[in-house]
Amino acid sequence: MAVRDIVLYPDERLKAECAPVEVFDEALAELARDLEDTRQVGPGAVGIAAPQIGVLQRVCIVDCSTTRKPTPNNGHLVLVNPEVLEWEGLVSGREGCLSIPDYTGNVVRAEKVRVRSQTVVGETFEIESEGFEARAIQHEIDHLDGILFLDRLVSRRTDLFRRKVYQKGGKKRPAESKKTG
Amino acid sequence: MSDKPDWKMLTLVGEDRPGIVSRVTNKLFEVGANLGEASMMRLGANFTIMMMVDYAGDGEQLQRLVAPVADDLGLRVHVDAVAAHLHRHVEPDCMITVYGADQAGIVARVTGALAEAGLNILELESDVGGTEKRPLYVMSIQGVASEGMEPLQAALDGLAELDVDVSLRPVETLRG
Numbered sequence: 001m002a003v004r005d006i007v008l009y010p011d012e013r014l015k016a017e018c019a020p021v022e023v024f025d026e027a028l029a030e031l032a033r034d035l036e037d038t039r040q041v042g043p044g045a046v047g048i049a050a051p052q053i054g055v056l057q058r059v060c061i062v063d064c065s066t067t068r069k070p071t072p073n074n075g076h077l078v079l080v081n082p083e084v085l086e087w088e089g090l091v092s093g094r095e096g097c098l099s100i101p102d103y104t105g106n107v108v109r110a111e112k113v114r115v116r117s118q119t120v121v122g123e124t125f126e127i128e129s130e131g132f133e134a135r136a137i138q139h140e141i142d143h144l145d146g147i148l149f150l151d152r153l154v155s156r157r158t159d160l161f162r163r164k165v166y167q168k169g170g171k172k173r174p175a176e177s178k179k180t181g
Numbered sequence: 182m183s184d185k186p187d188w189k190m191l192t193l194v195g196e197d198r199p200g201i202v203s204r205v206t207n208k209l210f211e212v213g214a215n216l217g218e219a220s221m222m223r224l225g226a227n228f229t230i231m232m233m234v235d236y237a238g239d240g241e242q243l244q245r246l247v248a249p250v251a252d253d254l255g256l257r258v259h260v261d262a263v264a265a266h267l268h269r270h271v272e273p274d275c276m277i278t279v280y281g282a283d284q285a286g287i288v289a290r291v292t293g294a295l296a297e298a299g300l301n302i303l304e305l306e307s308d309v310g311g312t313e314k315r316p317l318y319v320m321s322i323q324g325v326a327s328e329g330m331e332p333l334q335a336a337l338d339g340l341a342e343l344d345v346d347v348s349l350r351p352v353e354t355l356r357g
Contacts, residue, residue, distance in 0.1 A: 045356045046356065046357055047355075047356075047357030048357065049357075062357070069351070069353060071353075093352075093353070093355065094273075094352050094353070094354040095354065095357070096354050096355070096356045097356065097357060098357070102268045102270050103270070132353060135355050136355055136357050139357045143357075
């Protein structure tokens with residue numbers, strides 16, 4: 001159990017394509033624990049990926065179960081060799097990164113994703129995710145491919161498209177848009 | 182870059198033409214200045230630059246150094262010594278977009294109501310599109326809702342007679 005140093009940009013390790021995990025041993029379990037310990041220390045981080053602590057393996061964590069504002073989620077996710085099987089919809093949202101302090105920007109992501117992954121003991125599972133959690137999963141999987149949110153920035157000036165905002169149950173938020181008068 | 186930055190706010194405005202940014206910033210580079218945060222954009226066929234410049238000399242010296250390039254490009258120059266800092270970003274937690282037929286007072290009415298309801302504006306961009314006969318006004322604001330979203334929504338609801346489309350949305354910044 002250990003909090004590891006966060007790899008900060010610029011560092012070549014953040015641009016590397018990570019290797020698939022093939023051995024599901026105690027070292028992998030320890031990596032997952034270290035990732036989680038390190039995520040907990042990061043200010044408000046909902047995810048972390050192995051390259052952010054300098055390990056170039058396809059492992060990441062996403063946990064949107066304790067966000068300040070509740071959001072639909074699949075609980076605490078340890079994702080080993082995750083892949084997006086299907087996606088739907090595009091939505092813009094603001095992102096930052098533990099590896100890139102003091103900078104945030106708008107990024108377009110899929111609104112919904114279906115993801116196949118393995119657990120730390122090598123069991124395969126699939127989840128469906130939407131909204132904020134789906135964004136977090138895509139942000140972390142990008143890390144495993146050496147892609148940073150800086151690679152996907154879109155202009156704020158042109159970001160006037162209305163975002164889909166889902167409440168629990170998938171209803172459009174009534175207060176989201178109001179025609180006055 | 183000097184050890185302790187000495188920031189000036191450099192403002193340049195003039196008729197838009199190609200090459201303004203490269204010529205101005207090359208001059209600044211030549212004289213040993215370092216650039217910080219900046220906003221540069223075309224507004225109404227003018228090109229406008231506001232940028233943080235770290236320069237060891239005083240503002241008048243900086244102005245004199247930039248003047249030849251600015252004159253050549255037809256730009257007006259203004260320099261202010263400012264207390265400025267990098268790495269002091271404030272994250273927005275809400276975004277407001279407004280659009281509608283252009284009319285006098287949209288910005289004043291909307292931002293007045295929002296300010297009273299606790300909005301601190303970090304960034305405002307507005308544009309006028311449409312045609313000369315039927316202009317369309319579009320405004321996008323990012324800010325911090327210091328008293329929460331509800332007072333802001335109530336403030337916007339009170340602007341019914343403006344007859345513009347207004348939307349208020351939370352901005353949840355993902356960190357991962």
